[in-house]
Amino acid sequence: MPFLCRSFILWGFILLTNIFFRTDSSKRIMSVVARQGIKYSIIGYLGFLLGTFSAIFIFPYDMEFYGKLRYILPTAEMIVPIVVFGLSFSNVKFFSKVNADGRHHNMLSLSLLAVVVNFLIFTGGYFVVNLLFPQLQKTELWEMKRLILPMVLVLALSSVFNKFLTNYKRIVVPNIFENFIPKLANLGAFCLFFFLGFAEKTAYGFFFLMFLMSLLGYGYYTNRLEKIKPDFGVNYFKKDNFYREIFTYSLFGFLGNIGNYIAIRIDNFMIGEFISFEENGIYSNIFSIISIIVVPQMGLFNISAPIINKVLITGDYRELDRFHKKTSLSLFFLGLVLFCCIVVGFPYLADFMKNGEDLRSSEPVLWILGFAMLFDLATGFNGHIISLSRYYKFNIVVMLILAVLTISLNMIFLKKTNLGILGIAIAYAISLSLFNIIKIVFNYWKFKVFPLGIEMIYAMILGCLSINVAIFLPDFKLNIINLFYKPAVVLILLFIGNHFLKIYPLDKYLNKSFIKSLFRF
Template identity: 85%
Template sequence: MSVVARQGVKYSIIGYLGFLLGTFSAIFIFPYDMEFYGKLRYILPTAEIIVPIIVFGLSFSNVKFFAKVNADGKHHNMLSLSLLAVVINFLIVVGGFFLIAYLFPDFKKLEVWKMKNLILPLALVLALSSVFNKFLTNYKRVVVPNIFENFVPKLANLGAFCLFFFMGFAEKSAYGFFFMMFVISFFGYGLYTNRLEKVRFDFDLGYFKKDNLYREILTYSFFGFLGNIGNYIAIKIDSYMIGEFISFEENGIYNNIYSIISLIVVPQMGLFNLSAPIINKVLANGDYNELDRFHKKTSLSLFFLGLVLFCCIAVGFPYLADFMKNGEDLRSSEPIVWVLGFAMLFDLATGFNGHIISLSKYYKFNIVVMLILAVLTITTNLLFLKHTDLGILGIAIAYAISLSLFNIIKIVFNYIKFKVFPLGIEMIYAMILGCISINIAIFLPDFKLNILNLFYKPAVVLILLFIGNYFLKIYPLDKYLNKTFVKSLFKF
């Protein structure tokens, strides 16, 4: 079995375990104190928004130029200078942060200022870690970085929460544990990199001054920075804005619901790694008819499987909330489940729109699209915060609007350039079938025991979906639900 295949299998396993840990915590642990959970979910995303500014795309350059600098034996030189540049950028960002506070005294009233002693150092640790993370991909090693990138944050949240709520530690102590988990992760990156190949720190600038290589690196880093900051702002800004302008408790509720509804994107995990080579090949061959066929097939797969999961969550959520601590707060915010759910379903239905662009000669357009998404997300969030009383429901609607417009832009672009279109009539049939299944399950009588309702209503939805799919032939489940396919899942 090749290194890539082994790493791919392990990467998927770690990804699913991390998701299960996050979902378990969201259902059974974090609802005990939504306010403190909301603070944790404010601190990390806020730090992550600052990270792209500090890194300035240098992490991507360590991948882009690795082959060249490695051939010249200067890859450790580039890594060393990248880490040094991150530290220098951090000092500049800190200086700008305090300058803003000096010029605009009201800035000190914001939560980001009050929590600066934790957020700023955390941003530095995350920035240094991101350089190592990308550097390790050059060695075709993605499993350990995936543990540090996706699993450790969930452990940090869970551990800090348990220390504070269940063990009675002070908030500062819980924050200290939270921060130290990322510090340990950073040193883990360094030790693992050193294990693969002994790191030789070299801060000499001579190699990069020759033939103005540094200009080429900085130019590429700048484009990486633009795309990355747009992505981070679009994804992380919700938690910042809710914590800053509404409350930490509402931020906890929103993120709790988001964690649960994110179950519907599980089918997407790892699928791009399988699809990327195929997309790359057909783009290279210019076979856009095959690209359109493959695009429709993968989009339908993602959408149908996501729809099945969403329908089960939609009918089971009210009963699940009854088993959760402070479930009444979640139950009162149930509309968020529907808003986020439909937005994510549309995202799944559009398939790998962004990946098609990023793997083509038009890859720079992705940067434009990400910046558009960032601006849309901030603008719609501010509109709903300032001009409505919808609270976190308004944030959810803003997220849905910006994400949907983002996907529509990519659909139009791909249709113009490649004549590919992800949506099909089968998706409409699936949506109608899903709506009918949900309504039938909702109107069925409830048992007195909610535990029965929690299982029997989603089970009804599953049965109706499978029966409807059998007659309408929407999705070829028969190709997957057979002995050969099941056995293949366990053949590593």
């Protein structure tokens, strides 16, 4: 695994540089974007290393407790969009205007206040509903409400800070709070409970404290970039009914975002509520391993959002299409390399894990989730184009359809089949793929931008051949050798194939000046 991770990071450095090869007029901006995007990926990979170490050597000791931890956070994250109400996105959409008028801190202050008010309203409504319908008090959500509800508030406030910081083209430090801290929280809480013998409540307390520290870190870092000036005045937003424009955008952002969160987070909720916490632990373990292929995605999307917004304002759709294609190919090719290495090494990796036979028996879940994520990478930042354009209301329709479809498919596979977590994985793959297809069609219709290219087909064929060659190669008696040499064969074949097929121009992006710039914060 160390060899693979070093290879993944090297490929991440190389592949992501292509998306930032721009004209002279925007080189400085793209240089910042490139450095931030790649540093983001480094943090992501470090987080992955920690998560992989935990998944292999720690969490398998008690899948049930790990399943509980993986139920708490996704459940809280599904509620967050209700509390945030799209305000985090409004802090990006309207930043140029409010910043020009010197009111960006005014908007930030009011957004944070609104989140607190929304949380109080939601919490009151939640308790009223549970009192009116006592059967709801039999759910795991009700049992864990004392932890999940405070988590919602902390995550909601953190979400506003996170999006606000993207306006400064700074995503590296926030990524530590967003990606690295949750893994430390999981690991620390698990070790306190299982290895040190503390009570579950103590472990949960540590878990919550880590996210509270992240929120404080967001506030400190924001203040460090530009001193925060709390301003809760509303006169600026009353002028010309500007608040109505913000409210409308936030409303539609909320309706769209909640569907997205449901689609992404509902798996752990459904498994925890309807199957078992142990199965939730197994599913989460597999999901965390395969998720390495999407590590660079969020960093790129966060840092690209202001750039996409600017291009949409100018109406330069040809430049948007070029940027879209290069970004999508970069993400897809990197994701494919990682996917190929993971699937050929997973059977041997499972042999080194406690209760690895349970993970090995669920290997089809790995393949299904992996293919769904690869297609998601291939479609690039489709959603960002829509959400930042004047057609952002379309996201409501798409996201709500996605939410209904995801819930329906999960219930069908849970109630009508005996597939268990495999059925949940299939439901996830179908929903995510249909969701991306709808966005591709819409963006081509409205903007004439299309993320897919013939290079992706060549890459997919090359990846399939590499996987089959590695699988059919003879196994050594020692699985530790198989774990390293088969993924290494895949990497070699992909490098050789790419050299002859010219899928991705790696040789153009191996320059010393750019690599040196990665170490300037």
